[in-house]
Amino acid sequence: MRVAKEVRDDRTVLSIQEDRIDAHNSGELKDLVLKTLEGGAQGVVIDLARVQFIDSSGLGALLSGYKNASLRSSGFALAGLQPRVRSMFELTRLHRVFDIYPSLQLALSA
Amino acid sequence: MRVAKEVRDDRTVLSIQEDRIDAHNSGELKDLVLKTLEGGAQGVVIDLARVQFIDSSGLGALLSGYKNASLRSSGFALAGLQPRVRSMFELTRLHRVFDIYPSLQLALSA
Amino acid sequence: MCETIVNLDIVVPNQTRYLRLVGAIAEQLAKELDVKEDQRDTLAYHLNLALTEAVANAIQYSAPTDSNDTVRICLAVDDGYLSVRVFDHGGGFDLDAVPWTDLDELRERGRGIFFIRSVMDSVQYHKTESGNVLEMRKKIA
Amino acid sequence: MCETIVNLDIVVPNQTRYLRLVGAIAEQLAKELDVKEDQRDTLAYHLNLALTEAVANAIQYSAPTDSNDTVRICLAVDDGYLSVRVFDHGGGFDLDAVPWTDLDELRERGRGIFFIRSVMDSVQYHKTESGNVLEMRKKIA
Ligand SMILES: Nc1ncnc2c1ncn2[C@@H]1O[C@H](COP(=O)(O)OP(=O)(O)O)[C@@H](O)[C@H]1O
Numbered sequence: 001m002r003v004a005k006e007v008r009d010d011r012t013v014l015s016i017q018e019d020r021i022d023a024h025n026s027g028e029l030k031d032l033v034l035k036t037l038e039g040g041a042q043g044v045v046i047d048l049a050r051v052q053f054i055d056s057s058g059l060g061a062l063l064s065g066y067k068n069a070s071l072r073s074s075g076f077a078l079a080g081l082q083p084r085v086r087s088m089f090e091l092t093r094l095h096r097v098f099d100i101y102p103s104l105q106l107a108l109s110a
Numbered sequence: 111m112r113v114a115k116e117v118r119d120d121r122t123v124l125s126i127q128e129d130r131i132d133a134h135n136s137g138e139l140k141d142l143v144l145k146t147l148e149g150g151a152q153g154v155v156i157d158l159a160r161v162q163f164i165d166s167s168g169l170g171a172l173l174s175g176y177k178n179a180s181l182r183s184s185g186f187a188l189a190g191l192q193p194r195v196r197s198m199f200e201l202t203r204l205h206r207v208f209d210i211y212p213s214l215q216l217a218l219s220a
Numbered sequence: 221m222c223e224t225i226v227n228l229d230i231v232v233p234n235q236t237r238y239l240r241l242v243g244a245i246a247e248q249l250a251k252e253l254d255v256k257e258d259q260r261d262t263l264a265y266h267l268n269l270a271l272t273e274a275v276a277n278a279i280q281y282s283a284p285t286d287s288n289d290t291v292r293i294c295l296a297v298d299d300g301y302l303s304v305r306v307f308d309h310g311g312g313f314d315l316d317a318v319p320w321t322d323l324d325e326l327r328e329r330g331r332g333i334f335f336i337r338s339v340m341d342s343v344q345y346h347k348t349e350s351g352n353v354l355e356m357r358k359k360i361a
Numbered sequence: 362m363c364e365t366i367v368n369l370d371i372v373v374p375n376q377t378r379y380l381r382l383v384g385a386i387a388e389q390l391a392k393e394l395d396v397k398e399d400q401r402d403t404l405a406y407h408l409n410l411a412l413t414e415a416v417a418n419a420i421q422y423s424a425p426t427d428s429n430d431t432v433r434i435c436l437a438v439d440d441g442y443l444s445v446r447v448f449d450h451g452g453g454f455d456l457d458a459v460p461w462t463d464l465d466e467l468r469e470r471g472r473g474i475f476f477i478r479s480v481m482d483s484v485q486y487h488k489t490e491s492g493n494v495l496e497m498r499k500k501i502a
């Protein structure tokens with residue numbers, strides 16, 4: 001999975017460079033988020049602006065990150081959800097669970 | 111086939127609104143060009159900017175227009191060929207036959 | 221008029237890298253169906269999603285010895301319905317015993333069948349001697 | 362390693378409106394193949410073109426009584442080759458007797474086989490009792 005990693009102030013931004021998150025790459029995403037949190041990141045922002053498709057395993061990987069961040073009292077936010085991706089969060093009501101921002105910029109200035 | 115027809119000065123511009131010209135719609139294109147020439151158009155410009163795919167029947171429809179226009183001493187030009195479409199003209203050497211302009215604007219100012 | 225209009229039979233290795241291809245083919249099919257323009261994109265997405273989930277399960281729950289095995293998917297359009305069948309050669313399961321996902325539980329798994337049920341009109345699973353098949357249907361006209 | 366990796370079997374009505382779907386599926390397949398990134402788009406386009414021409418011919422030259430008939434297309438990837446077969450139920454023809462198109466002649470027709478020959482590595486046509494098949498192959502690895 002191609003992901004651009006960047007540290008901005010106190011937060012680590014993971015920008016997904018794939019148009020699809022599914023069972024083929026969600027395991028990798030999960031591992032990457034966990035490693036980032038283990039590495040001591042105080043906050044993680046996942047930029048999903050390029051992602052046009054996410055399946056249940058992709059939501060699972062993000063939930064894993066969310067739960068792990070909560071345990072460590074780190075921040076965990078999602079940014080740039082495309083309409084199709086957003087609809088998956090609504091269908092599963094996970095939009096009420098995650099910290100979601102329209103864009104990376106808004107996530108970083110929050 | 112969706113085509114926008116517009117008269118600009120002494121020329122009729124036919125802008126193809128489809129991303130594909132193939133055996134399904136090339137007959138219609140051929141008829142439309144012939145009708146336009148029969149209607150007395152002094153020059154016809156086909157704007158192909160939106161077309162991403164053309165097959166042999168599509169080239170045939172354009173050749174029909176070219177030949178009919180020549181018989182009537184009308185102008186006949188093509189504009190806005192995308193790379194894939196352009197490559198079809200090169201493969202068949204028809205780029206040496208047709209009057210081809212990079213854009214509609216350049217075709218009209220020629 | 222009960223004829224099958226379009227029939228796609230897809231066989232890919234049981235590897236997740238082919239999920240994208242299967243989903244993309246389903247989207248292309250949806251785009252050619254006689255549905256209202258504003259519903260076409262949603263239908264395409266839903267088909268992509270349902271197939272991705274079903275094929276991922278067929279891969280994941282197939283027998284581990286089947287590492288050289290393939291997954292077969294059939295898409296058929298007929299009589300106003302789109303039917304999708306995904307075959308697997310694993311131990312099978314009782315679909316009716318899979319409850320609707322409790323959305324308040326933040327489990328990492330268990331939303332695949334939920335998505336399939338949400339976006340398709342009907343889902344059935346049959347165990348047969350020659351293999352198992354998950355069959356999903358959706359009205360399109 | 363001589364196994365078929367991907368196999369797509371497509372059946373559509375013999376109507377030109379389905380050319381787009383068949384071409385789009387071929388493009389999706391090409392995009393999943395192990396070819397260099399810069400060649401992938403060209404390969405996808407060439408496959409779309411060859412299939413569009415072959416299926417258009419299968420539709421056009423099929424028996425006129427076959428108006429309820431279908432066209433079958435098989436795409437298979439194996440052993441570094443992509444093979445495409447298009448079946449028709451018309452009178453058939455002698456492919457080897459079709460000359461390379463004289464590009465200086467400005468005829469409106471007769472560039473379909475020319476395109477197929479230009480973009481594929483090999484083309485063959487077989488008449489059999491159960492139908493005819495145009496088989497095209499392309500090396501992909
Ligand atoms: N093809 C299958 N073969 C066997 N079991 C399956 C199959 N598909 C689904 N299941 C069972 O149904 C359960 C629910 O599936 P799903 O909602 O996709 O969630 P997940 O796969 O994430 O657990 C799975 O945990 C599995 O036990």
Ligand SMILES: Nc1ncnc2c1ncn2[C@@H]1O[C@H](COP(=O)(O)OP(=O)(O)O)[C@@H](O)[C@H]1O
Nearest residue numbers: 418419422449451453454470471472473474475
């Ligand atoms: N499937 C087919 N069945 C019968 N004849 C065919 C078939 N495909 C091609 N042909 C013959 O080969 C000729 C050349 O085909 P092609 O290059 O596609 O040009 P076109 O179809 O425009 O004439 C056709 O005119 C036709 O006589």
